[in-house]
Amino acid sequence: MKPxxxxxxxxxxxxxxxFEQAARLEGVRFAATCAKHLDNAKRKAEKYGVxxxxxxxxxxxxxxxxxxxxxxxxxxxxxxxxxxxxxRGLHVLNEKxxxxxxxxxxxxxxTAERNNVILMNLPYDLNAALLTALSYLNEETIGKVTGxxxxxxxxxxxxxxxxxxRAISHGGAVLDxxxxxxxxxxxxxxxxxxxxxxxxxxxxxxxxxxxxxIVSDVDDNATAIVEFAGGQHAVVRxxxxxxxxxxxTIVYGRNGTIALxxxxxxxxxxxxxxxxxGASPVVWRGMESCYAPALRPAPDTEKDIxxxxxxxxxxxxxxxxxxxxQLHVHEVMFGVYRSAESGSxxxxxxxxxxxxxxxxxxxxxxxxxx
Numbered sequence: 001m002k003p004x005x006x007x008x009x010x011x012x013x014x015x016x017x018x019f020e021q022a023a024r025l026e027g028v029r030f031a032a033t034c035a036k037h038l039d040n041a042k043r044k045a046e047k048y049g050v051x052x053x054x055x056x057x058x059x060x061x062x063x064x065x066x067x068x069x070x071x072x073x074x075x076x077x078x079x080x081x082x083x084x085x086x087x088r089g090l091h092v093l094n095e096k097x098x099x100x101x102x103x104x105x106x107x108x109x110x111t112a113e114r115n116n117v118i119l120m121n122l123p124y125d126l127n128a129a130l131l132t133a134l135s136y137l138n139e140e141t142i143g144k145v146t147g148x149x150x151x152x153x154x155x156x157x158x159x160x161x162x163x164x165x166r167a168i169s170h171g172g173a174v175l176d177x178x179x180x181x182x183x184x185x186x187x188x189x190x191x192x193x194x195x196x197x198x199x200x201x202x203x204x205x206x207x208x209x210x211x212x213x214i215v216s217d218v219d220d221n222a223t224a225i226v227e228f229a230g231g232q233h234a235v236v237r238x239x240x241x242x243x244x245x246x247x248x249t250i251v252y253g254r255n256g257t258i259a260l261x262x263x264x265x266x267x268x269x270x271x272x273x274x275x276x277x278g279a280s281p282v283v284w285r286g287m288e289s290c291y292a293p294a295l296r297p298a299p300d301t302e303k304d305i306x307x308x309x310x311x312x313x314x315x316x317x318x319x320x321x322x323x324x325x326q327l328h329v330h331e332v333m334f335g336v337y338r339s340a341e342s343g344s345x346x347x348x349x350x351x352x353x354x355x356x357x358x359x360x361x362x363x364x365x366x367x368x369x370x
Contacts, residue, residue, distance in 0.1 A: 003027045004310050007064055009057045009081045010072030011035035011044040014095060018070045019048040021306035028310055034060045057081045061088050068118070068313060071095060074162055076170045079104035082119070086111045091118040093309045096179050098326060100170035102334040109323045118312045120319040121326040123183040126302045128295040129266040130187065133251075133258050134356050136269055136293070137188060141276070142253025144365045148189060148234035150181030150249040156220065156240035158209035164216035172218025174199060174336055178238040183329045184249045184260070185226065185234050187321060190358050191328055191351040192234075197224035199340035203241055224336045230363030236336075254370050259284065268292050320355040328352050 006022060008015055008030055022028045034054040035041035041053035054060040061069070061084065068091035071082050079099040082092045092112070098105045098121045112119035136142065154177065162168035163176065186192065202221035206214050220240035225233050248262040257270040263284050269276050272289045279291035297303075301311035302320070312319050328350045335346035 001027050002314050003029075004067050004313055005065060006030045007057075007060050007066045007069045008033045008044070008050070008072065009035075009060075009069055010074075010077075010095075011037075011040040012072060012074075015044065015070070015072040018072065018093070018306055019044075019050075021304045022310075023048075025307060025310055028306070031066060032060050032064050058084055061085060061090065066090055068092065068309070074168065075175055076100045076168060079108060082108055083111055086115050086117050086119065089115055089117060091309075091313050092120070093305070094119065094121045096122040096183075097171075097175045097333065098330050100175060102330065105327055105330045105334075109327045112323050118309070118319065119323040120309050120312065120321075121323065121330075122305070123180050124305045124308070124321065125184050125187045126298055126308065126320060128298055129260050130184065131298055131302075132293055132296045133188065133260055133267055135296075136256075136258055136276070137251065137362075138359065139253075139362060141256055141269065141271065142251070142258060143255030144253060144370050145189065145228075145230070145232055145251060145362055146254055146365065147232050147252045148185055148228075148250060149236070150185050150234065151237040151239075151246055152177045152180045153237065153239040153242040153246040155242060155245075156203070156206065156208070160208050160212050160214050164206065164208075164214055164218055166217045169218055171337070172201075172216075173220045173238045173240050174222045174333055177240070178222055178224075178236065178336065179329065179333055180247070181236050181238065181249065182226075182332050183321075183326070185236065186325065186329050186332065187354075188249070188251060189228055189232075189234070190354045192226045192228050192332060192348055194345050194347045195224050195226045195332060195335050195339055196345050197222065197336040197339040199337060202239070219337075222336060222340070224332075224339070226332060228363060230365055232363060232365075254365070265292050266295060322352060322355070324350070324352040325354070 032052040033041045033045045034057045038055040045053040069085045070093045157163040199222040224236045249260040251258040268284045276291035279293040284290035339346040
């Protein structure tokens with residue numbers, strides 16, 4: 001088994017999960033950490049037993065014998081280190097969003113393809129609930145797909161830092177949170193066609209952690225209507241203003257419904273025309289004829305983010321959520337901003353091949369009676 005040597009770029013809390021996931025894998029180790037402030041890189045290296053620390057990612061890449069880097073810097077500092085790594089022939093695992101400018105996202109995908117390296121961009125949606133849901137995304141279970149909705153609503157980041165400063169973050173809730181429901185919808189339903197959206201700053205004067213009062217100039221309220229191949233609409237929403245966290249996805253069919261992370265269930269199927277074999281009857285949203293299937297565990301090569309990234313490096317295969325798929329996700333996301341700014345529909349230009357088969361007639365609601 002080929003040993004995989006990684007470098008970490010970024011020293012915030014989000015980096016911890018990548019160190020911890022790598023530690024569970026055979027033949028995978030971090031050789032170095034890097035942060036803008038060397039003391040932060042050293043602290044992270046000491047915490048996870050990493051040999052060396054740097055304050056310049058290009059120096060780290062040139063001095064260390066790395067196979068790949070993990071980029072966990074603030075949003076606006078994703079593109080340049082990722083590009084520097086790929087231009088050196090290194091694979092990249094990049095936190096969300098891919099970048100804070102759409103042209104940078106395009107440049108990153110082109111660079112990965114030109115240098116024949118893996119570019120794996122988060123969000124990572126290959127969890128057991130979503131993978132199991134794909135088994136029911138068919139006409140036999142739910143009929144023709146007629147629409148969808150997905151959202152991630154939170155009170156708002158509790159920290160008084162770059163999240164609320166547009167000059168540093170280059171965006172707010174769309175870049176930080178809306179990317180998750182968009183990514184889930186695209187992973188389930190494939191490429192979209194167009195969208196219309198509204199985005200604003202609903203709460204400019206905020207009370208954050210510890211009761212501190214701050215002034216925010218980032219977007220914290222966004223809603224989009226995304227149109228898919230057959231004219232189906234998906235409502236996508238994110239709001240930094242709720243009293244609880246809501247993070248669900250629902251796919252509506254003519255004869256049934258698939259719900260992810262809704263009503264206390266990781267996955268539930270509303271099936272009024274008959275029971276779901278092997279699934280437990282439940283009451284969902286006060287309705288009978290609902291069933292909670294047993295979740296099928298993801299294979300070892302997909303059990304977490306780093307395991308899938310390492311598998312792709314070792315096997316030379318693209319991530320299931322390919323760079324082209326995540327570029328489409330990001331075009332949707334940046335299209336939300338452009339539609340809101342222009343007040344007009346944004347036509348999507350990118351596409352991709354989904355990692356799971358989608359029957360073409362699943363979206364065809366017009367050629368027969370349904």
